[in-house]
Amino acid sequence: MAVSGIRLFELSPLALLPSPGHTDTRTRPKAPRATSLRIIAVSLLLVAFGALLWLCPVTQEMGARGRLLRLDWWTVAALAAACEIVVQMVQVNGHRQVRAISMNEIATVLGLFFATPGGFVAGRLVGVLVALVLWRRQGPVKVFFNGSMLFAESVLALMLFNLIRGSDVHIDPRAWAAALVATICGGLLSAVAVTVVIAVVDGETKRRDFLLEAGRGATTSAWVTCIALVAVHALDADSRAAVPLAVSMVLLLIAYRSYCSLSERHLSLERLYRFSHAVSSTPEVNEILTGVLQHAREVLRADYAEIVFVSSEAGHQPLRIDSRGSNGKLRRVRLSDEAANDPSWAGVFGSGGPLLIPRGDRSHRALLADRDLRDAVLVPLRGEAGIVGTILVGDRISDVRSFDSDDVQLLMTVANHASMALQNGQLVDRLKHDALHDKLTDLPNRNLLQEEMLQAIQEMRDDRSPGLAVLNLDLVNFKQVNDTFGLALGDLLLQQVGRRLHDRLAGRGVLARTGGDEFTVLLPAVDSVAAALEIAAQLRCGLEKPVSIQGVDVEVGVSIGIAVAPLHGADGHTLLKRADAAMYYAKNSGSGLHVYDKGLDANETPERLALTAELRQGISAGQLEVYVQPQASLRTGMVLGAEALVRWRHPRHGLLFPDTFIPLAERNGLIPQLTDAVLEQAVAACGRWRRAGHRLTVSVNLSARSNLNEKLIENVQQLLNRHGVPAKALTLEITESSVIRDPARTRIVLDQLHALGVGLSIDDFGTGYSSLSYLRQLPVQEVKIDKSFVMNMLAEPNDAAIVRSIVDLGTNLDLAVVAEGVEDAATRAELQRMGCTNMQGFYLAAPMPLAGFMDWLAAREGHLAEAR
Secondary structure (H helix, E strand, O other): OOOOOEEEOOOHHHHOOOOOOOOOOOOOOOOOHHHHHHHHHHHHHHHHHHHHHHOOHHHHOOOOOOOOOOEOHHHHHHHHHHHHHOOEEEEEOOOOEEEEEOOHHHHHHHHHHHEOHHHHHHHHHHHHHHHHHHHOOOOHHHHHHHHHHHHHHHHHHHHHHHHHHOOOOOOOHHHHHHHHHHHHHHHHHHHHHHHHHHHHHHOOOOHHHHHHHHHHHHHHHHHHHHHHHHHHHHHHHOHHHHHHHHHHHHHHHHHHHHHHHHHHHHHHHHHHHHHHHHHHOOOOHHHHHHHHHHHHHHHOOEEEEEEEEOOOOOOOOOEEEEEEOOOOOOEEEEOOHHHHOOHHHHHHHHHOOOEEEOOOOOOOHHHHHHHOOOOEEEEEEEEOOEEEEEEEEEEEOOOOOOOOHHHHHHHHHHHHHHHHHHHHHHHHHHHHHHHHEOOOOOOEOHHHHHHHHHHHHHHHHOOOOOOEEEEEEEEEOHHHHHHHHOHHHHHHHHHHHHHHHHHHHOOOOEEEEOOOOEEEEEEEOOOOHHHHHHHHHHHHHOOOOOEEEOOEEEOOEEEEEEEEEOOOOOOHHHHHHHHHHHHHHHHHHOOOEEEOOHHHHOOOOHHHHHHHHHHHHHHHOOOEEEEEEEEEEOOOOOEEEEEEEEEEEEOOOEEEOHHHHHHHHHHOOOHHHHHHHHHHHHHHHHHHHHHOOOOOEEEEEOOOOOOOOHHHHHHHHHHHHHHOOOHHHEEEEEEHHHHHHOHHHHHHHHHHHHHHOOEEEEEEEOOOOOOHHHHHHOOOOEEEEOHHHHOOOOOOHHHHHHHHHHHHHHHHOOOEEEEEOOOOHHHHHHHHHHOOOEEEOOOOOOOEEHHHHHHHHHHOOOOEOOOO
């Protein structure tokens, strides 16, 4: 745009006007035909305005011309073209707006003083239009608008100059004022014209921006005009001053160009810093892609950016992710065969070298035409395994200059940062995925299920969804599969079952693995029992056919419990609990499928509900008491340690035993708090024993529903440190059912506890699955024989055989074997003869309060032994 001084050269509305060699595509915006017509109309008004001013007699007066020097129209044209060509572009207010800084006022002022009116207008118009067409290659609409504005501006400047200067031929302060008013008012006319065009294209005008830019333009016009007036004085005195003036202007231009180049490098570094910070602080891959493309366009001042990823899988076309314009909206498409085989793109991907395609380059026409670009820079995107794709930036926002080698280096730096950010983002996404998905089946886990349920419930409460349904699934006879074939085949079975259920669900809900052989299905927007039953029946049908694993056909059944919101509950905890209750009924009754009904809550009497609430309060109030039952060596009778047993000192009901409140805690999610309370008292007691000189151990039983996770490990470590108890003095007892419930997670936690140095014991061995395969895999040091076998072993040969088998098994695996329920000397003697290691039971001592344990130890002086 031929506006004097600092001007708005390449505003986004004008950038929408068509340029030579560009056609509209589905991704490149263009000015609608009606908009172009409006701009032409504005241009015609400018022509009419200039013509009216030209007809004024004062405009064509010759008295104001200089005395000695005369400039022909072609000299004015050469000066105007030179000033237009050496315009310096400076980016402002983001990457879409560019301000052009030129010395156009020099040609204007010299023409006003030394050329005829016709020569001044014609020379300036011809010079600038030649530069716009041949140098900047502007389109027809742009050229017509810029020419019309230039004509009106030139005539206005000429009229004002003649009007103020009058007939006086002297170059005096009045002439200076005339030149200043002429150039400034001409610039203001151009600013008004640009504002009108913006209003035509964008449909709105920002008054503040207009005033700001007009003020800047007026200031710079005045500054350049003052320089031009110095040249006028010198040339008026001696025309030979043109030589030193020209040299001075060239040196000034070189100095200014150097400053602008330095400033541009500083801005590029600042943009690059912002880009690095933005992509490094974003963990999500999609956000990183958006940031890379947005900042790549900003750093290189371009309108288009794309990333092409190449998959290593056979038959996969390269994926192109691109964005154009200020909205930066991503678009994903597969690269066509023709585009993927384009030698320009394929050459960069294959060789790993960058490609610079400046404006006017014809050798890479296909690549530019496919993306409808004028120029581009293309560089490889590298990953850990080599080149994984390319980054391309195109359509530099400037009519003055195209991309150069400095831009290539900038984009290479952007690509390096992008590569690191994408690798980090993929790692974060993988970690997030692992945290929310089951490692074995890759299905959502309980955490992700709860997130999805919270969202579905919120949608129901906001009336955006009629309701939801929860299906709890439990595999039938899965424990026999594990017991018969081992955990490895059981894991394969779970994977196959997960895939079948996922396929049957067909995207209608969320399938999660929530336990060892338990799955839960969340069905959003399902508010009827009939719809839930239909989907449940389809899931059961998917498991009717035997599952073939390593040549073994395994029959798999499933029990399903259903709860529907809002009919059976309005919160996630209630729905899961009631679906679980319905599932257990379906399993125990043999029906295989059951919908929750109030009859399942028969055990939830008001008394038990009240007791549950009181248990929560009792844990917080410290009403839980730890009793201990000693353990001793069968060979020597020396006490080795004690097992911690929990009691509840209820304010009204007195001392309650575990079988009364442990099931309540398990069903209501209170086991973690209860376990923490027992561990605290047990470890503290062990610390007191050891400080008193008794190197005893303490064992704590973990419920089957305990939270076997990192939080438990952290809590145990803190307790041991706080009470000064070595890790080997604590033994954690886990049941077989807790191992089978989620063997993968249990194994991880047990390995970490073992690494900590804590002893591990399998409690009630023989009552569950008693699988040798899993016992060999777990890092346990001890097994405990359930008292139901020990108490009757002298009278029941089968029980004796079971005890003998467990003792032999433990001995062969180098495990300590503890017999529970030893109540007489004969049982003790038989266990000793079998080779059992330790004993626990009423023969040794009944469970006793912690306060009485030290007195009991004192009474058994001589029977203490060093802890293992």
